[in-house]
Amino acid sequence: MTFTVPYAFGLIILIIGVAFAATFFAYRRSGFDRPYSILLPALRFLSLTFLGILLLEPIITESTVEEERPLLLWLQDDSQSILASADSTEYTSQYLPWVKSSLSQLKEKYDVAEFNIGSDLSSGEVQFDADKSAIGNALSDALSRAEGRNVAGVILASDGIVNVGSPLSSIRSPRVPIHIIALGDSSYYPDIQVVKVRANRVAFKGNTTPIYADIETSGLPNAQVEVELFQSGKRIDIQRVPINRGSGNAVFQIQADSIGIHNYEIRAKIDARERNTENNRGFATLEVIENERVIVIVYDAPHPDISALRLPLLADPSYEVQLIRKSALEMENLASADLIVFHRVRPSESDWQRIVEQGQSVVLVTDDSHPYYNWRALSDVFDDFPLMDRASDLHPRSASGFAAFQVEEDWVKELSNFPPLSSEMHGENAGGMWTAALYGNVGRVKTNTPVVAIAELGNQRLGWMNGEGWWRLRSYTYSSFGSTDPYDSFISQYFRWLLTKPGADRLIVEHPSQINTGELLHLFAFPKDAALQPYNGAKLTLKVRKVGGEAFEKELIPSGLGRYSTELADLQNGTYKYTLTAQLGDETLVKNGEFNVRDLKLEFVDTRARFNELAALSNSSQGQFVTYENRDVLVDQLENEVPPTLLHETVKTESLLKLWWPYAILLLLFVAEWVIRKREGVV
Known part of the structure; x- marks a missing residue:
């Protein structure tokens, strides 16, 4: 703690001189006996000097030093693909307790921030139930949240499978080491996969349009694969596709007979040696419209x-x-x-x-x-x-x-x-x-x-x-x-x-034509008045019915100028038809449409762990790569490291006039002088 006065030292000497002179003239003929003849002038001199210096508004500076412990970011892949390996039961019965124990050890030396990775970065108990893996996005998000902290490293426990967001390769030159605990199974197994389905977005009624399916196999000899085409759960065509050097193509010709949105599923027949059968399917959506x-x-x-x-x-x-x-x-x-x-x-x-x-x-x-x-x-x-x-x-x-x-x-x-x-x-x-x-x-x-x-x-x-x-x-x-x-x-x-008939576009509805099970369907509506201007204050009701199922209703809520929205959750596999009714005052607008929900689990399309990509990420950041079996090696290494500790100095300055204790000292000096004078009968 230090004191500074924003005035020249000579002014302080002047104050001392004035205080001495005032004290001298006040007590030069006081007639007090010892020790009061010395004590009373001293109290007066100190009081006046302290008061004068206090009026100069001296500054008190106080410095404190705080120690910031090193921070570890623990990112746990919480996706379903972790449990797709042969060791799935071990992950829940042994791995999760190990994580809890390891974190307790590390917290003795580090501050640890725990996150789970699914479709985004989250916290909470690990369930291995996330239906998407956005590892690249989550890693970037975690590093961004720790910006400015004393980050000693990142521990990423994952199988490296990314099916949404940025790939791992998009993370360039991380500022901290990224340590990898490789989970899952990176082995190659016999597999048949529908890698891509191509179809025209629109077909005209009465025409024939193709649907192309690209088939790839691995770990299987060149052979023929049966590929089936389904619509509304009914098989409408089947082909035997010859496989040459691990790939083949199926072409289905579709007769566009009825107007509307039609959803198709392509299935490659499952081989008994396959472990992952989710990728044996593909989907296509075709809208049949009137003639051009x-x-x-x-x-x-x-x-x-x-x-x-x-x-x-x-x-x-x-x-x-x-x-x-x-x-x-x-x-x-x-x-x-x-x-x-x-x-x-x-x-x-x-x-x-x-x-x-x-x-x-x-x-x-x-x-x-x-x-x-x-x-x-x-x-x-x-x-x-x-x-x-x-x-x-x-x-x-x-x-x-x-x-x-x-x-x-x-x-x-x-x-x-x-x-x-x-x-x-x-x-x-x-x-x-x-x-x-x-x-x-x-x-x-x-x-x-x-x-x-x-x-x-x-x-x-x-x-x-x-x-x-x-x-x-x-x-x-x-x-x-x-x-x-x-x-x-x-x-x-x-x-x-210009090609839309007047009045037909006064209620515009936007939504994806197809989603996967477990995903939210976001639906937006834009009602307009007769002058085609956005209409606020409308009441919009959505009635949805799954084909062959029961109907349910939802109200749309305003979400901007003339825009209304809602979300549909927990939709099961199938085709849904809807009627959207918009009440604009005394006028009613109606729009019909449909969408499809497909039973495709992204986490099981490709379950082979990406150890090579994870190793490349750890190497590029000077981190450590360990397999599931050697996970204790990483924890022991981190415990034995001497991570840098940051010291943060905080300097606080404040005027003495804003503190209470200078006034208390000044009051104490004046009161002490007054009490003694009162005792001696001078007051």
Whole structure:
């Protein structure tokens, strides 16, 4: 403990001098007998000196040193695959008591933080019941939690099997040694595995579509493997697949007869010598829809923008995209179209009338040389819009509050760095019947001119793309993002909205089409009002029924602007159908759908312990690798080590004016002087 005064030493001498002078003049003729003639002046001098120094606000500094013990992180793999080996009973009867005993020993020298590894990092009693192994993620999480601590090492007791999250190889240059206790069985056993199932996501009703299954074997001679195809628990096909050098392929042809989602299971016949049969299965989901949606692009002359619109649409197998030159256009060519794109051309009045009568969706692609004004002659609906002011180069920007479909903000922000669109610019109050998805900026100046817009007229949906140069946006998207996906996604969502009948997309439901048993199914719903804006305050009820089982209901809860969600747990293997009802005031919206739960346990797809990967992890971190049989060696080594101890010095400074005891001393001095003077009859 030290004292410091934030003033010059001379000031303290001055205070002492003043205190001495005041004491001298007060007691020079006091007439007290000894010892009071000395004691009373001394008390007065000390009191005045102490008071003067105290007013200078001296600082007291106190330093304490604390010792931080070394910390060990004990990470126990709690996944089901640990018990898949031949020593499974030993892990529960002998290993877990050993862990408890070893931790007690280590805690004499170390602080120990215990964690369990499953789908994430957790704590609690080890049950070996986790249905996923995220060892890489858990290890990174544990090291992150111990950031800044005196970590002496990590003990990872695991079989090294990772089936979710980051692989072990993703952990680079750990700052502390990672010691491994290798659990499980790394031996190779005869095995047949369905390694991959490939199928089209969508098929059209009446068509035939293939399902491919890749089969691999290990520890088995080249032979034939029986591969079966099941739907709803019923076998619908079987093939004998020849195996050559450990691999083979099965191809099943599926007749898409009924609309909806269809789930298939591929099973490879089990060999008697196999220990792991969970990986003998694979799954495929196929959605059968009505015939292709036909999109016709009518153009006057070849232009790169046509490809910029066509290519994203061709990636969707449910679209058939046709190109028709205006000179060859006949109305019969458009009769089967679900959506017609007029690229820098305009139909005749009679053709337009037939399009309106058939409720076909239309996209207008205009620019400064083929302006929107040309469409005003077709119908009065196009009149409610200002005339073109001038041609201008416009950079697209997001329209706040637009909710008809999702617009990727990061991509739109980047568009300001791309070449602009050569567009026509309208008055500042532009809009009319159009709802803008993207507005245009002139440099950094915002305008109210739509660049991409939508509209609804009865049962017809319209789109307007104002500008030339979409091909440049797609090219620059590739340069900036490494792919054209952001641009293609925007075009796909735009056309998907245009192809949806008005009112059909006011209740959007999102969920995975297939999950595994034991997993949660997350379902999200987005109800919208008549203007396609997010609706808050809706009541949403989900009724779910397993095919052949009983139904149950759940209420969705609000989870954001116009977003509602729920979770479904404890779902058993099978197909589930649901009806979602949304009450928007006096209006009711209904959506039907289905999903599939497959009985696939990830922990048993591949149960061979990854000792090599665990050894590589320990070597790269200067840790120790021990097998289950030699686990005591690691504990003994850690007990014999002399880990570094960190000393943390804490310095505390405080003003004497903020402490109680200086005032107590000062009061004691004054009271002592007063008592003596009172006793001598001077007070």
